[in-house]
Amino acid sequence: MRRRPGIQGLQRTVQARDQYKELGRNVAETKLEQMRAQMASFKEHLEDFALKHRDDIRKDPVFRAQFHTMCANIGVDPLASNKGVWAQVLGFGDFYYELGVQIVEACLATRSLNGGLMDMQSLMRYVARRRGSKADPVTEDDVLRAIDKLQVLGGGFGVVRVGDRRLVRSVPGELNTDKNQALLLAQGRGYISKRQLTEAYNWEEPRVVETLWSLLKEGIAMVDDQGPGGQRLYWFPCLESSGNVQADMPG
């Protein structure tokens, strides 16, 4: 015979549920407690690590990059604040702050010559010269990090990719696809002609003209009417990383 649910049965069920709830809460609390302790000890260890290797992190650019990667993996940003424990432990804030200032300086000093697009290698040479030989070495990774931090200031700082080359942009504005394509084509030689651009991408004449004119207007390109055959060449100072156009800038 089947038992019907009685008042006692119901009460028992409710009781059991409450007990489970209680137990669950206890378990969760213990877990949380453990996690807190783990986090605290982890943070402590990370700080210990950072402190212990402080000199390596500051002096050795490769090690520094690895440290950054590690921090990124575990969701810690040592550069997030200048006041945090990281800045205090490592003096990181100052390092990137200083680098940021030097990058801005380099970009401003050369802006009227390159239209606000500066080759990464030129920028690094400029920065290295500005810092002097005694300063800790700086890598592209550091420069990229510093630029990333500069973005919060507005002002259009950013990094543009043209093929396998990185250009640092210091003026607001987009380098649209067409302009990027034009720069890409000019890589290596440092210049292009209208005809080369037309033939390379099969563009209609107005598109070519518009792209080149726009690059001229922004100061990114310069014309040269004395190329072979007298055709007009469009040169890009921002692509002159090996040449002296940017590197010899009066500092």
Added chain:
Amino acid sequence: MSDFTFPFFFNYPPYFTLQPVKETRQKQIELWTELILRYCRHQKEFIVSTDPADDSPLFFNRSIERRLNREARVVFLNELVSRGNAQWLDKSQQQCLVLWKKLGEWADVLYSTIRQFGLQDSVMTLDELSSGDDVKDTELEGAPKALLTEVIRLLEAQGKAQMFSGDGDVGVKFF
């Protein structure tokens, strides 16, 4: 004389073509005018030509095969003229006197040289002032007549000199 070091832009072809965009051209003018003054001072060149056939190393970079055309030369020199750092020698703007020292400064140089050598009250020719024994190894050595004439005119206005012309030559007396 030590070798002249050309600036970075001298090896970059587009700087030899007058730029169509205003801001870029402004920068180009700035760089070229500075170069012209620095070059002329270093080489002790007083007169430059706007004739594009002129192969002065100042306006022609053989290694990249680029030269300034007449229009570009005139634009850059006109900028110097407007700043008092140059003077056209003819209406058609063929020749330009480059004043890396302004006329007033040249007047001071000339007058103090004259005083230094005790040549006041004696009459000198322009030739003597630019290539005579007295001015040898001074800044005046090699100064063209065009420059001297301008400078002496300035001194005349200050009452410090007087020019005479006679026998096809020009004589100057300093006070």
